[in-house]
Amino acid sequence: MSNPMTPDDIERLARRRAGAKLGWYAHASVYVVVNLFIYALSEYGFGQRRWSVFPLLGWGLGLTLHGISVFLIGKGGGLRERMVQKERERLQRPRDGS
Template identity: 55%
Template sequence: MPTPATSHSPAALDRLARRRVRAKLGWWSHATIYLLVNLGLLALSWYQGRHWAVFPALGWGLGLALHGLAVFWMQPGSTGMERLVALERARLQAQHPQG
């Protein structure tokens, strides 16, 4: 059974495209909420005369970065995923040469 990344049927390409667009829109939504909330926390900490807002921004920022890595680099069909698949395929072919 072919994977969506290697299938060339229009329906399979449409499913993959829709899945990738939904994931990217999800990341952009996450990034927008991150920015708005952390700007509010920054304003609150500035008003209090303290600098505690950096801690939630760093923690949540790590989560946002990992989400971005999964969406933009590790999704099926992305360059990062395809590069890793090609490397693994070459490694397996070197270990198990055909006849």
Template identity: 45%
Template sequence: MAPLNDAEIEHLARRRASARIGWIAHACVFLAVNLLHVAVAVSHGRMPSPVGIGMLAWAFGLALHGVSVFVFGAGSSFTERLVARERARLQAQRDPW
């Protein structure tokens, strides 16, 4: 793989940072909504349900979002290894010798 030039490095760095900021925003909204849920339940004299279906579904979505950002994100080492392996496989199929 050819080394990245300065413009490509800048683009990839901004893309990764933007993806991480998006995940952090998602996590903050998740926490805020669930804290509000607890506050409303307590203010009405009820014990908040520890885990609701909506909270579980949202937590699952947040986890998948995190995996897509931190594990499979653009330029991650895992992604780059898979790309390199596929590139080598395709080049081997193309070259009969």
């Protein structure tokens, strides 16, 4: 059986979750600014071909994986919490034939 969290535990976890989300927002902001600059270089500066799509896609994949780890899978993420709660409920159900 799980012990209830103390107020200090809750505060620590809340700060960790908020920090992870702020980290992702900062990552996304830098992604947008840098890729706009790269696009401008590609479009109006260097070369005949549009090469800016390559860093956009590569970094975009990294940003997506970062978001998945923060918002879905990471400790306290929505998906993980729902799965843990379902497992708790399953384990607490009375078993037939026991």
